[in-house]
Amino acid sequence: MKHSLILLLSVVLIAGMLSPVYAQTISNNVVINEVDTNPNGDDSAGPSEWVELYNPTDSDVDLSGWQIASTTVLKKTFTISDGTIISPGELLTFTYQKLWFTDSNESVELRNIDGVVIDKTPSVTDLQNNFLSWQRTYDGYSGWEFALATAGGSNGKFAEINESAPIVVTVSSDESSYLFDDTAVISGTVSKKMYIEKPYFQTEPILINISGPNYSQSVSLYPDTNLNYETTLNLVQVLGVNEGVYHVSVVYSGVSADTSFSVGNEIILQQDQTDTAFSIQTEESEYFSGELISLTGLTTEVIPFESLQFTVTDPNGKQIASGNLFTTDGEFNTTISIPSISLIYGTYSITAQYFEQTASTTFSIVEEIVDEIAPVSDSLSFTVNESEYLLSDFMTLSGSISNFDSNNDIYYKVVNFNFKTLDGSPVIFQGKFDENDPHELTPQDFSATAIPDSSGAFSVDVQLPPVTFTTGDYVIKANYGGLIEYVNFSIVSEKSEPVSEKPTPVSNVRTIIEKTNRISDNLISINTQEKIIKEQFAKPRVLSGSMVTMSKDAQSNVNLQVVSDSGVCIIGQSDECLVSDSTRKPGQIFDVVTVDGLSLNVRYTGPDVRLEKFSILPESSGEFLPDTNWNVKVVKDDEISRFYYKVTYKTLE
Numbered sequence: 001m002k003h004s005l006i007l008l009l010s011v012v013l014i015a016g017m018l019s020p021v022y023a024q025t026i027s028n029n030v031v032i033n034e035v036d037t038n039p040n041g042d043d044s045a046g047p048s049e050w051v052e053l054y055n056p057t058d059s060d061v062d063l064s065g066w067q068i069a070s071t072t073v074l075k076k077t078f079t080i081s082d083g084t085i086i087s088p089g090e091l092l093t094f095t096y097q098k099l100w101f102t103d104s105n106e107s108v109e110l111r112n113i114d115g116v117v118i119d120k121t122p123s124v125t126d127l128q129n130n131f132l133s134w135q136r137t138y139d140g141y142s143g144w145e146f147a148l149a150t151a152g153g154s155n156g157k158f159a160e161i162n163e164s165a166p167i168v169v170t171v172s173s174d175e176s177s178y179l180f181d182d183t184a185v186i187s188g189t190v191s192k193k194m195y196i197e198k199p200y201f202q203t204e205p206i207l208i209n210i211s212g213p214n215y216s217q218s219v220s221l222y223p224d225t226n227l228n229y230e231t232t233l234n235l236v237q238v239l240g241v242n243e244g245v246y247h248v249s250v251v252y253s254g255v256s257a258d259t260s261f262s263v264g265n266e267i268i269l270q271q272d273q274t275d276t277a278f279s280i281q282t283e284e285s286e287y288f289s290g291e292l293i294s295l296t297g298l299t300t301e302v303i304p305f306e307s308l309q310f311t312v313t314d315p316n317g318k319q320i321a322s323g324n325l326f327t328t329d330g331e332f333n334t335t336i337s338i339p340s341i342s343l344i345y346g347t348y349s350i351t352a353q354y355f356e357q358t359a360s361t362t363f364s365i366v367e368e369i370v371d372e373i374a375p376v377s378d379s380l381s382f383t384v385n386e387s388e389y390l391l392s393d394f395m396t397l398s399g400s401i402s403n404f405d406s407n408n409d410i411y412y413k414v415v416n417f418n419f420k421t422l423d424g425s426p427v428i429f430q431g432k433f434d435e436n437d438p439h440e441l442t443p444q445d446f447s448a449t450a451i452p453d454s455s456g457a458f459s460v461d462v463q464l465p466p467v468t469f470t471t472g473d474y475v476i477k478a479n480y481g482g483l484i485e486y487v488n489f490s491i492v493s494e495k496s497e498p499v500s501e502k503p504t505p506v507s508n509v510r511t512i513i514e515k516t517n518r519i520s521d522n523l524i525s526i527n528t529q530e531k532i533i534k535e536q537f538a539k540p541r542v543l544s545g546s547m548v549t550m551s552k553d554a555q556s557n558v559n560l561q562v563v564s565d566s567g568v569c570i571i572g573q574s575d576e577c578l579v580s581d582s583t584r585k586p587g588q589i590f591d592v593v594t595v596d597g598l599s600l601n602v603r604y605t606g607p608d609v610r611l612e613k614f615s616i617l618p619e620s621s622g623e624f625l626p627d628t629n630w631n632v633k634v635v636k637d638d639e640i641s642r643f644y645y646k647v648t649y650k651t652l653e
Contacts, residue, residue: 030055030063030086031119032110034135036149037101038126046447047460048414049100050151051108052093055086056140065113068094070101071120081385081394081461091139093152093451095460103127130292130337152453167191169257171208171250177262178235183301184261186210186248187230190223194253204253212246212263219304221328231328232302235263277640278357280310280332280350281548281610286364286584289343293363296548296611297325297332299354300640308332308354315346331642338365380415380483382458384476388492391466395489396459397450401480403621404456414449415458415480422473422488429468452480464491512538512649519643522634526645529627538649539624544615545645547634558641560612561633568595571604571614573635582606592619598626624650 033054043049051068055061063084069077078096086092101108103126110119122144124134133149136142138156168191178184186208194204206229208219219231235241243265250257283294297308312321320339325332338348343365351360382399389395397417419427427446446468450460471491478485528540549558561572569577570593578593583604590601599619605612618624634641 029057029118030061030066030110031136031140032068032108032121033091033139034133034150034155035101035108035121035124036126036133036151037106037108037124038103038129039133039149040130044098046416046449047095047098047100047462048449049098050093050095050451052091052135052151053086053110054136054139055088055090058088060088061086063092066118067109067111067115068096069109069111071107071109072105073102074099076100078461079394081396083385091152091154091453093453093459095449095451128337129339130335150454151451152455152457167194167253167255169250169252169255171248171257171259173248173259173261175261177264179264180235180237180241182235182263184233184235184246185230186233186259187228188250188257190227190229190252193223193227207251209249209251210246211249213242213244215240215242215246217304224329229328231304234303278354278359279549279610280352280359281361282350282363283546283611283613284363284605285609286366287338289338289365293336293338295332295334295336295350297327297352297354297359298548298642299327299330299332299357302327302330303355306355308352310350310352312336312338313349313351314344315348316344380478380480380485382415382478382485382487384487384489386489388490388495389464390493390495391464391469391471391491393464395462395464397448397462397476397478397487398457398459399478399485400458401452401456401483404452414451415478417448417450417460417462418477418479419446420475420477422475427468427474429465512651513646514649515644515646517642517644519645520641521643522636524632524634524643524645526630526632526647527628528625528630528647531649536651538651540647541624541650542615542617542648543625543630543645544613544648545632545643546611546613547641547643548611549639549641558634558636558639559607560614561635562614562616563631563633564595565629565631566596570595570600570602570616573607578602579604580607596626598623 030053032051034052036050039048039050041048053063053068063080063086064082066080066084067077068080069075076097076099078094078100080094084092105123105125106121107123108121109117112118121134124144124146126132126134126146131149132146133151134144134146135150135155137145139154169188170190171186171188174185174187175182190206203222205220205222208221208231210217210219210233217233221229221231223229241263243263245260245262247260248258277300278298280295280297283296287293295310297310307324307326309324310322311319313319321336323334323336325334336350345365347362347364349360349362352358379402380399381402382397385396385398399415401415421427428443429446448460448462450458452458469491471493473488473490476487476489478487526543526545528543530540531538545560545562547558547560559573561577562570563572564570571577571579573580578595579591579602581604583589583591583602583606590603593600593602601615601617601619603613603615605614616625616630632643632645634643
């Protein structure tokens with residue numbers, strides 16, 4: 001019978017007595033919300049670096065004439081075009097010239113029309129050339145982090161807490177007394193997540209001190225998303241643990257709680273011990289060039305202050321990457337970027353060590369099949385803000401991609417714009433240093449790029465320099481994943497009377513993802529139904545799931561089955577199931593099946609892999625998942641597994 005000694009302590013924080021424990025929204029002005037100074041690919045090939053602005057105020061802000069500037073070596077300044085309005089809560093993303101920023105110790109400034117610095121990023125460094133960016137932890141808040149880029153999408157909203165509300169901290173041990181060689185589990189809860197500035201906005205840590213006879217140990221950790229925390233203590237004599245009573249003190253945001261347990265030296269029958277399981281695996285077995293490698297490690301025994309050390313070697317046995325990972329819940333996660341320079345196709349190896357245990361896995365880098373990933377969007381449309389321009393004018397190119405799916409594999413591709421004369425000749429400028437002669441410039445096609453936001457909308461401002469353009473007629477070709485659109489414009493010596501044009505409407509579509517992690521059950525029911533989020537209808541578009549086994553030897557004994565509410569086996573290993581093998585084949589990534597009258601795209605890794613993954617979405621881009629239950633069964637005996645799933649919703653105004 002488990003014993004749990006729980007002490008509750010509540011403290012009311014009185015306004016004015018303590019400093020604020022959460023970061024304040026930078027009010028009354030637009031802020032820099034996210035920057036990518038080194039996006040994936042060759043930054044010198046064209047404008048690809050971008051800056052995202054956010055309006056935390058409750059009023060429209062006119063950005064006409066405002067500037068976004070690099071402040072280090074390059075010192076390039078972009079001026080926002082006239083008529084640019086950012087609405088309350090809106091995000092706007094801007095690109096400029098190629099090599100806008102440096103990759104090391106860069107700081108980006110936002111200046112108003114009078115040249116006053118409104119906001120400035122910390123000094124940031126990005127040398128990884130991947131899909132990570134520097135971004136505020138929450139939209140408009142002062143803390144910054146280096147995370148997966150969300151160009152045009154929210155970094156997350158932070159609900160401000162009421163400082164007058166009490167903080168409650170609990171702590172308990174899973175047993176009241178232990179024998180030597182046992183593992184004590186110390187866990188508890190906090191009533192709300194607190195924040196501090198030190199000097200950067202971050203979560204307040206939970207400080208745990210464990211003391212006993214000639215023994216003392218301190219642990220610092222953070223509450224999880226459910227406001228829980230947990231740590232373990234190995235009660236081994238060689239580690240300094242002696243017989244007696246041990247006290248546990250927990251302090252969080254000035255509030256403390258205590259508990260205690262005893263460790264005995266009785267002679268008892270040796271209990272059977274289960275060997276610690278430790279494993280690593282990648283999300284996929286094969287990757288294309290430029291894709292991030294997602295690495296997951298799992299252990300059944302968390303060793304405090306011990307790190308997982310891993311190395312990555314290429315097909316020739318050369319080490320190309322390494323790192324250290326820590327965990328508090330038995331799971332390690334990271335992403336690995338394989339340099340595209342001198343890339344070798346073939347099988348790569350990852351070797352990991354955690355305390356005295358080792359594990360390894362492999363993955364392959366394969367050449368991309370041209371038709372492997374096809375855009376699910378229907379069409380591309382864009383326009384320019386005027387039909388006629390003077391030399392040195394700024395042109396605004398904006399548009400949208402219909403039925404844009406931000407979860408599609410081409411999401412991080414950009415819209416490419418190429419400028420040509422009416423006879424099809426490319427517009428040329430002298431803009432790149434010759435590799436053989438650094439003093440010589442080589443001709444380059446004049447081009448621009450724009451990054452679609454989560455709804456498929458995009459916009460970019462381009463200056464028309466007189467050293468490149470002359471008066472005359474031109475055409476712009478836009479290309480996104482094979483979707484093509486053309487727009488004509490003219491450069492004149494004097495503008496004619498303006499003709500008002502109705503702008504291309506842009507669908508207000510947002511993507512919301514709900515995730516559920518680390519399910520150990522073998523029966524899981526997942527519901528997909530419409531929801532109302534911030535007065536908008538949210539419809540389910542994609543259901544995705546993954547299941548991982550702890551042991552490589554168990555992968556054939558642990559398999560997924562996905563069954564519709566009507567009893568149709570969609571994914572499984574029996575002959576009655578519609579999909580039983582990997583859907584990844586040359587020229588395709590989905591199998592199309594019909595369930596209850598609805599055509600579905602089903603993606604499945606297949607059985608006999610340690611990480612089984614699937615995704616289900618309607619074949620038609622204009623349809624959504626029905627309001628129903630999807631029954632997922634993990635077929636296993638006593639093997640350890642973890643199941644994860646997410647539902648992707650689209651909101652339509």
